[in-house]
Amino acid sequence: MKTSAYKYIVLFGGLGLTIACSTKKDNFVNRNYHALTTKYNVMYNGNNALTAGVADLKTTLTDNYWEVLPVERMQRPVEEMEPTDKRNANFERAETKATKAIQKHSMYIGGSERNPQMDEAHLLLGQSRYYDNRFVPALEAFNYVLYKYPGSSRIDEVKVWREKTNIRLDNDGVAIKNLNQLLKEKGSSMDEQIYSDANAILAQAYIKTAVTDSAVYVLKKAALTSKDNEKKARYNFILGQLYTQLKQPDSAFASYQTVIDMNRKSPRIYVIQSHAMQAGQFDYKKGDTLAFMEKYRDLLKDRENRPFLDVINHQVGLFYDKQELNEKAIEYYNKSLRKKSADKYLTASNYRNIAEIKFEEAKYVNAGKYYDSTMVYMDFRTREYKRIKKKKDNLADVIKYEAIARNNDSILHIMSLPEAARVTYFEEYIVKLKEQEEILRKKMEAEAKKQAAIAENAAKEQNSLGGDDGNLFKNGSDLSGVKRGGGGSNDFSSLSGGRSKGGDSGFKAGATGSAGAAGAVGGGGAPGTFYFYNPSTLAAGKQTFKSRWGSRQLTDNWRVASEMRNNAPAADEDAASTDDVADGGKNADGKTADKKEKTIEPKYTTEFYLTQLPKDQKVLDSLAKDRNFAYYQLGTIYKEKFKEYERAADKLEKLLQNNPEERLVLPSMYNLYKIYEIIDPAKAQVYKDKVLSQYPDSRYAEIIKNPTSDAVAQGSPEAIYASLFKRYEAGEIRELIEPLDQYIETYTGEEIASKYDFLKAKVTGRLKGLDEYKKALNYVALTYPNSYEGKQADEILKKDVPVLEKLVFGAKPTSYKIMFKLDANDPKIKPLTEKILQFIKDGNNNSITLSNDLYNETENILVIHGLINRLAAVDAVSILKDYKSYKVAETPVIISTEDYKVVQIKKNYVQYLAIQ
CATH class of the missing domain: 3.30.70 (Alpha-Beta Plaits)
Known part of the structure; x- marks a missing residue:
């Protein structure tokens, strides 16, 4: 009887479920079955996927805090994604669930939807498409809800999402109009979070249309009414950025302080960036520097801030930079770089600021390297990238000419000294060289000891954890003869057959910091602590060996081989001497030997340097000429390209003191006149008088007397070049030889000189043929490597000239x-x-x-x-x-x-x- 009842229950239950699954019948069972299935199954999973996707965006995407933040985060469009980037799969899953809910559970009967969950399904569909950057299909889903479900309980939220989509589609005017209408009609009667979101997205529309004051007004409402602390912190941070744009520093500071005061309620990145933004407003001259540094010391000590040490150290570096404490600034910029920041512009800023410091210190080679690193992390499309690239290119000339000036000056100075003074000069240099090498040696030894101590501590920690497995040698091994840690008494005599106990075998443990390593070998340390496994101790050992023995070939009897080559008749004596040295300076009786190694490295002798000095007067004259031209080039580069007027004046003044060639005197005086017009009017008058009195008929004198005259304009280098180029195009080739030579001489050292020389190369090619053309191009490419003409000449040499050189007689004729x-x-x-x-x-x-x-x-x-x-x-x-x-x-x-x-x-x- 019971079995029959169960059969009927199952039968009728299955029949009821089948009837309930139908989406074509409008009855109580069907409506509630599909509503519950949609809400607690499909939609539940879809909403979870959407929430997970938004959470991923917040944790994985990096904001650009150097610009005004967008109100909400979005993943990058497909066309902007890197090859390694992946789209967020959660949004695709959310869309799939929403589509499934609509397709399987929609009950559109008699012109109306009977499933009350369908408005939410379409909302989820639109949201998932929105976050997936598919805005047109998203807009379609939101409009469907507004059209089909005008009475939905979530209609206000749908309207906000529709306007968010319009903003993404650049329909900012439409979005502003609709949002203002919504806020006016509903106002505070809306759900508080939806009201906040509406104001926030309206602020985004105002930011896009550059109506900053209106954006501030509505964003303040959004921040006040938001229940989400993450959004509240973000809105206040954006408010600070907008106030900065409006040049209201006090209001900006207060907005950033609001974020800071939220403390752990706010994501930590907003707090740290707010501190950084406040630091940007700090007055480094009049502000309380002690309070500033105390605040940043606390930030550096706080363990919670460890992920953001790149930002904090950068700000400390900026502080020291503004105080002109260059060493401290570089120290903190480097600390920021060591953090390996995900913010590429922050990394670029660190490198750029170090480059600027190096440039100010006239360390141009290092500055150039840091500028190179700067450009690696910068967007090449930005104006700042182009400015830095131009500065780096100009710096190549500075490095070149500074090296010429410095080297030639040194040689000429030494050659001006009496013979005895030259010897004294190099003796003092050798003393300094030895001191520097000794400092370097001690520094390397200290570093080696430090690394060895770290390795020993690591080994002890491993032993304390009870782990001898995997060690190279274990306690009680047959190598017990090797002494354990404890200073300079450690040696490898039991392994290498050392000649004396307690002596220096060449691997002096105390000097190289290998005592800990040796102890680890005998006492069960990890393999990585063995002497030859530690790069630092190994490098220090090599340095110590080289400083004691010099460069030795890897041969048998290496300790005596060098002496035997240098002094064959005294081989036995030298061998004994060097063996004594190898034994730590002790003879067979244990007494200290007086003999010293006889070989001396050439760099420690004055003859090594004296024999390299040029003696020929022609060579010295050439060095002086190159030095003078380098000074002139440096003066014009600093003046024209870097606006470093004091440095430019210094170079040109030095040039005039060095009795330069006549062709450099007048342009140097004129450039000094123009420089001192800016920085020292009294000196400008001195050079003006010199030009007018000594060169009254020159072009420079004409410019000084009447800078706006037509004669001066027509006689400008640019105007003259333009007229010569027109003559070249007209075929007046022979007639250009003489004027080109004249103007090249006149404008030597000026930026436009490259144009004249390049035009002369073309004329030379037309008149003298390919071989002479090649020589002329080569001169332009080498003399002006960073100018447009120099690069063009180099390109012709590489691409066109080889093709022309291959032309020979006998090609198949066409006419x-x-x-x-x-x-x-x-x-x-x-x-x-x-x-x-x-x-x-x-x-x-x-x-x-x-x-x-x-x-x-x-x-x-x-x-x-x-x-x-x-x-x-x-x-x-x-x-x-x-x-x-x-x-x-x-x-x-x-x-x-x-x-x-x-x-x-x-x-x-x-x-x-x-x-x-």
Whole structure:
């Protein structure tokens, strides 16, 4: 009986469930079944996926605190994602769940939806698409809710999400209008968090449209009404940024302080960045520096701030930088760099600030390296990147000329000293060199001891944990003869057959810090603590060995090999001497030996340096000339490119004191006049008087007397170059040689000089051929490597010149020409030209033309073009010679079009005649 009842219950229950699963019947069971299934199954999982996705965004995406933060975080669009970036799978899962809820549980019957969960399903669908950066489908989902479910309990939230989507689609005007209308109609009657979100997204629209004051007004409302502490902290931080834009520092400071006062209620990153923003407002001259540093010391000590030490150390570095305490500033910038920040611009700022310090200290090579590192972490599309790149490129010239000036100055100074003074100079230098090497040696030994101590402590910790397994040697091993830790008594005599007990075997434990390592070997330490496994102790040991023994070849009897090579007759004596040294300076009786190693490194002798000094006066004159030109270049670079006027004046003053060539005197005086106009008007007047009195007819004097005159404008380097270039384009090639040489001499050392030299290279190529063109280009590329012309010359040398060099006679002809080579001023050119033109006219052939082509500095070539084959060219020559209308007496030469190109490029007319 019971079995039959169960059968009926199961049967009718299954039938009821089948009926309830239908989405076409509008009854109580169906509605509630689909509503409950949607809410507690599909929608529950979908909402969880969406929440997880938003949480991932907050934890994984890095904000750019150097700009105004967006109100909400979003993952990057597909086109902006890096190859290693992955899309957030949670949003795709949320969309899948929302779609499933709609497809399987929607009950659209009789023109209305009977499942009360469908508005939330469409809202979830829109939200998941929104976070996945698919804004048009998201907008479609939100509009569907507004159209189909106007009475939904979540209609206000849907309207806010729709306007968020409109802002993403750049429909900012529409979003502002709709949000203002919503807030006006509903106001505070809305749910408090939705009201906050509406104001926040309205603020985002105002920020996008640059209406900052309106953005501040509505964002304050959002911050006050938000129940979410993360959002409240973010809104207040953005308020601080907006107040900074509005130049209201007090209000900005207060907004940042609000975030700081939230303490653990706020994500820690907002607190730290708020401290950093407040530091940006600090007055480093008048502010309370003691209070500032006390605050930052506390921040550095706080364990909670360890993930943000990059930001904190950067701010401390900035503080010391502003105080002009360069060493401390660099120390903290480096600490910030060691944290390996995810903020690329922060890393770039650290490198840039160190580069600026190095530049100010005239350490140009180091500055250049730091500028290189700066650009690695910067967006190459930004204006700052281009400015730094230009400065780095300019710095290449500074490094080059500073090195020339410094080296040549040193050599010339030494050569100006008497012989005895030179010897004294190098003796003092050698003493300093030894002191520096001793300091370096001690520093390396100290570091080695430190590393050995760390290794020993690590070994002890491992032993204390009861772990001998895996050790290289264990307690009670056969190596018990090796002494354990405790100072300089440790040695490897039991392993290497050392010659004396307690002596220095060459691996002096006390000197290299290997005592701990040796103890670890005998006492069950980890393999990594063995002497030769520790890079620091090994490096220090090598340095100690080298300082004691010098550079020795890896041979048998290495201790005596060097002495035997240097003094063969005294081999036995030297061997004994060096053995004594190897035994720690003790002889067989244990007494200290007086003998010392006889070999001395060349760098510790004065002869090593004296023999390298130049003796030839021509060489010294060349050094002085290069030094003077370097000083001039440095002066103009500092003045024009870096605006470092005091440094520029110093270089030019030194130049004038060094009796420079005449061509550098006038431009140096004029540049000093222009520099001192800015920094010292009294000195400017001195140099103005010098230019006007000593060079009254010069271009510089004309500029000083009447800087706005037409004559000066027409006589400017740029105007002169423009006129010369026009003449070049017009074919006045020979006429440019003399003026180009003149202006190159006039503008030597000025930035525009590269343009004149490059134009001269082109003229040289046209007149003298490929070989001379190549030499001229090479000069431009080497002399002006960082100018546009220098780079262009280098590119031509690499790409075009090799192609031209491969051109040879004998290429397959496409057409032919007839040449008549004559002196450029030969009176025969005119009648010959008239006869050929008459020949062309009589032939009534429009494809045949005549040109008077420049060949070299003195000769031209009259060329008849357009002859289709060699036979046609032979016929034309015959007609010109034999017909009484022409009777041309000059010797014609038939040549293919391809070979004529070779003749003009390589200027090898004679060679062509030789092969005909």
